[in-house]
Amino acid sequence: MSTVYILWLRQIKKYFRSRSRIVGALGQPLLFLVAFGFGFGSIFQRAGGGDYIQFLAPGIIMMSVLFTAVFSGIDLIWDRQFGFLKETMVAPVSRLEIMIGKTLGGATVAAFQGLLVFVLTLFVGFRPYNLLMLPVAVLFIFLVAILFTSLGIAVASKLEDMQGFQLIMNFLVMPIFFLSGAIFPLEGLPKAMEIITNLDPLTYGIDGLRHSLINTGKFGLATDLVVIGSITAVLLVIGSYFFERIQA
Amino acid sequence: MGINQDSSDIIVVSALVKKFKAFTAVDNISFEVKRGEIFAFLGPNGAGKTTTISMLTTLLQPTSGNITLNGSNPVQDKDGVRKSFGIVFQDPSLDDDMTALENMQYHAILYKVPKDIRDKRIEELLRFVELWDRKKDMVKTFSGGMKRRLEVARGLLHHPRILFLDEPTLGLDPQTRNHIWNYIKDINKKENMTVFFTTHYMDEAERVADRIAIIDHGKIISIGTPGDLKNQTKTNSLEEAFLAITGNVIREEEASGVDQLRAMGRMWRRKR
Numbered sequence: 001m002s003t004v005y006i007l008w009l010r011q012i013k014k015y016f017r018s019r020s021r022i023v024g025a026l027g028q029p030l031l032f033l034v035a036f037g038f039g040f041g042s043i044f045q046r047a048g049g050g051d052y053i054q055f056l057a058p059g060i061i062m063m064s065v066l067f068t069a070v071f072s073g074i075d076l077i078w079d080r081q082f083g084f085l086k087e088t089m090v091a092p093v094s095r096l097e098i099m100i101g102k103t104l105g106g107a108t109v110a111a112f113q114g115l116l117v118f119v120l121t122l123f124v125g126f127r128p129y130n131l132l133m134l135p136v137a138v139l140f141i142f143l144v145a146i147l148f149t150s151l152g153i154a155v156a157s158k159l160e161d162m163q164g165f166q167l168i169m170n171f172l173v174m175p176i177f178f179l180s181g182a183i184f185p186l187e188g189l190p191k192a193m194e195i196i197t198n199l200d201p202l203t204y205g206i207d208g209l210r211h212s213l214i215n216t217g218k219f220g221l222a223t224d225l226v227v228i229g230s231i232t233a234v235l236l237v238i239g240s241y242f243f244e245r246i247q248a
Numbered sequence: 249m250g251i252n253q254d255s256s257d258i259i260v261v262s263a264l265v266k267k268f269k270a271f272t273a274v275d276n277i278s279f280e281v282k283r284g285e286i287f288a289f290l291g292p293n294g295a296g297k298t299t300t301i302s303m304l305t306t307l308l309q310p311t312s313g314n315i316t317l318n319g320s321n322p323v324q325d326k327d328g329v330r331k332s333f334g335i336v337f338q339d340p341s342l343d344d345d346m347t348a349l350e351n352m353q354y355h356a357i358l359y360k361v362p363k364d365i366r367d368k369r370i371e372e373l374l375r376f377v378e379l380w381d382r383k384k385d386m387v388k389t390f391s392g393g394m395k396r397r398l399e400v401a402r403g404l405l406h407h408p409r410i411l412f413l414d415e416p417t418l419g420l421d422p423q424t425r426n427h428i429w430n431y432i433k434d435i436n437k438k439e440n441m442t443v444f445f446t447t448h449y450m451d452e453a454e455r456v457a458d459r460i461a462i463i464d465h466g467k468i469i470s471i472g473t474p475g476d477l478k479n480q481t482k483t484n485s486l487e488e489a490f491l492a493i494t495g496n497v498i499r500e501e502e503a504s505g506v507d508q509l510r511a512m513g514r515m516w517r518r519k520r
């Protein structure tokens with residue numbers, strides 16, 4: 001238990017010490033909110049979609065959760081490159097505990113970043129329909145954070161160095177974001193596109209967040225929860241499996 | 249393996265091999281280290297010292313062979329082995345973005361050092377390596393030597409039964425080297441802590457080690473007390489003994505490939 005705690009604490013401390021990074025990471029969501037929100041707002045409204053900022057905000061919140069979570073997981077590569085991973089790996093603690101501590105630490109950071117973006121969306125006019133649903137929103141944010149932190153760790157366990165990073169960014173993280181329904185509605189998509197979005201785990205995270213924040217969505221809260229929960233479980237297992245086989 | 253051997257030998261290695269693809273980095277080595285002994289691996293770059301330590305410390309899976317460390321097997325009972333040792337790696341292994349104190353606390357918690365003695369122990373060690381005044385500073389602001397000292401302090405934090413030191417004094421000034429070795433020798437005596445270290449420095453091996461294994465090309469060429477090695481080669485210094493021993497090997501093995509002569513070998517030849 002103390003192992004999980006100290007690994008978690010390390011992630012948290014490092015996050016809050018890099019204030020410039022926290023603020024810097026708010027730039028992109030803000031840009032997206034302004035550019036997409038105000039850029040497409042009128043078209044969206046004319047097409048009968050309603051207020052686009054209301055629709056977009058949950059997507060952008062999850063975007064920053066996705067990015068922060070994957071990066072916190074991939075952080076592992078730095079630990080390996082700077083040798084610190086060895087210190088952890090020779091310690092007499094179970095690999096599962098290390099994996100859980102690291103995942104929870106990264107997920108806490110990502111969820112916090114998501115909440116910061118949530119506050120940001122309030123400034124550009126986003127209004128959740130019912131504040132009593134906020135705990136459900138936080139739950140979804142945290143689950144999605146865990147999911148993508150373990151994905152980041154799984155990927156990092158297989159990468160030798162930062163060389164593959166650009167590849168991960170362009171062929172994994174960006175597609176997960178853009179093909180998730182973060183910026184467009186899932187209704188009336190071409191068949192192929194619908195299948196792709198349905199395969200994207202982030203789709204369910206955003207759908208769940210829309211249910212809890214603006215009371216609309218496609219799949220329903222229960223479905224979203226079950227899908228996100230099971231994918232998270234699977235990724236945790238895969239992540240632990242790869243992690244245990246790291247030869248530092 | 250008799251009960252007798254079990255109790256006096258804290259490390260038993262037999263027929264240990266590590267291959268990286270076709271390349272054999274550790275080539276069928278066997279040796280024992282006695283409980284409470286200071287044991288040195290002496291050899292040139294690329295000899296296989298770090299690779300051996302990595303296998304002993306559960307970081308690397310041996311290709312074949314057998315290891316027993318404080319009664320446990322690093323392949324089957326990783327946690328048992330991990331509880332027994334502390335290690336100072338050849339390459340840096342600190343978190344640069346944490347303070348000296350935080351690096352120590354992280355270690356103390358991973359190794360379950362009881363809370364009531366944790367702070368006292370950390371202070372004692374940080375004072376010893378003269379970093380107590382800098383405890384709240386980020387490690388990235390430390391010099392190479394300061395980082396090394398912190399790593400030594402950290403390796404000792406949980407009172408390990410065996411301390412592995414992979415070229416521990418590389419980059420340290422002579423005064424600090426002496427200071428650290430004196431301290432380690434002191435703990436070695438007081439707590440009967442076994443020390444396994446690697447080095448390129450013959451004077452260091454000769455001065456500090458009870459026994460030395462000379463390793464080259466992944467093979468142990470000779471093993472014994474500094475006195476044994478000198479007698480065996482009828483030389484007066486370990487330096488000459490080393491040359492006599494490895495020089496022979498180079499001649500036998502590489503008669504065909506002059507290009508493979510090691511930089512170290514060349515250096516000694518020039519010295520003579």
Ligand SMILES: Nc1ncnc2c1ncn2[C@@H]1O[C@H](COP(=O)(O)OP(=O)(O)OP(=O)(O)O)[C@@H](O)[C@H]1O
Nearest residue numbers: 268271273291292293294295296297298299300338
């Ligand atoms: N992961 C690896 N993959 C391939 N070859 C490796 C790997 N690790 C080590 N080697 C090779 O194994 C040999 C032994 O390396 P090792 O690091 O054990 O040497 P060493 O005795 O510690 O040398 P040094 O004094 O330079 O630290 C070297 O030839 C090295 O290139």
Ligand SMILES: [Mg+2]
Nearest residue numbers: 297298299338
């Ligand atoms: Mg080495």
